[in-house]
Amino acid sequence: MAELSEAAGVPVPTIKYYMREGLVPPGRPTGRNQADYDQGHVRKIKLVRALADYGGLSIAAIRGLMHELDNPATELHRLLGAAQRTVTEHTEPRPGPHVEEAQRRIADLAARRGWHWEPDHPSFRTAVGVLSLLAEIGRQDMIDVLDGYAEAAERIAQADLAALGDLSDRERVVEVVVIGTALGDTLIAALRRMVQAHLSHELLGGHVEPPAR
């Protein structure tokens, strides 16, 4: 187990904790107090850390995902839903005078772009929540980003789809969906900030060098 800990870069007690919580399967016992672990274990532990550190997921959420990985859901379509539900913790929009308008706005957007959607989809509710909140604090002007974001979201989802690749390799697809859903958000946010910093540097400039020549 010391080796396992070394290989995965995670302290022994934490590994024990993960096993207790069912995030990582137990080793194959070779005696009353000895067990073997293989590369699969190392990988799983690293994955757990990745989802926790970069995905910002709770242990409970990760447990859900890991179980999803272990019994590949029968229907791919349902798997995506499960991954989405597990990864996103949901906040219902607080009722307020602007909720309806926000709902209408997102519905319009979806209609315009030809998205099929359902009014009780958690992400729809989240988007509505953010929008109605912006309206409530009088920042309607920020709602105009919506179309730009929507366009970007389409581009992202397209990339996600491409990453799935060959759909017949079930196990692989399941893993890509689960990891991609959780870590994708983080990666996108990081790239967004890089571009923002770049634009900010270019337009507002830190110490603007005098142009060469």
Next chain:
Amino acid sequence: MAELSEAAGVPVPTIKYYMREGLVPPGRPTGRNQADYDQGHVRKIKLVRALADYGGLSIAAIRGLMHELDNPATELHRLLGAAQRTVTEHTEPRPGPHVEEAQRRIADLAARRGWHWEPDHPSFRTAVGVLSLLAEIGRQDMIDVLDGYAEAAERIAQADLAALGDLSDRERVVEVVVIGTALGDTLIAALRRMVQAHLSHELLGGHVEPPAR
């Protein structure tokens, strides 16, 4: 204060807590145990809840942002950096055999797209972390999403910039930057999932209707 609590939809003890923690300024005292609150207070409390519920920020991070709001930084360029740093909690990539390659990949990407960047920018480090992690667990195939994501990130940052609008209204710009940085990620993630659900429905279909005609 009961009115304030009512208007903001937040329990009284929580408001007291926020004031104690400096997230919300105290009211204008009108007696030894009485104070006046105005619309600004209601707005600020709502904003705090928004950042906590939808932005997923910690109280400490929100305090940082609120202070940013209160003394508009002199330089816009620095403000963005401050907002970014406050919103994103940073995880240094664990050293591993793939970190260097990941670094090279992101650097290449940035060079290809003409992004100016610095090697110690937190978002750069985060992106590197995610990539090297994917490599470590043998999911290099997922790294191919990078270009698609980068394109989307450019689109997003462009929308963000457009939302800033007139740069001369300092106070407004500061607010848009702070709110946009925090809530933008959530909004983007929500839209991403909506598109994913749509595509998934379309391609893998739940109950696929027989084509009309």
Next chain:
DNA sequence: GGATAGTGGTAAGTAGCACTATCCACTCCC
């Protein structure tokens, strides 16, 4: 063959966070 270090398993303890409850002297308003 005997000390020492390490193992799997479990139970109890801890640190940090975001509140929540309780108390207090006071004061508003009916």
Next chain:
DNA sequence: GGGAGTGGATAGTGCTACTTACCACTATCC
């Protein structure tokens, strides 16, 4: 003039993600 409410402070709560400590046992090195 009396009960409800106020600002302010201190202490307590529930949750999460680990850590510590302990156990009986075993592998291994000398």
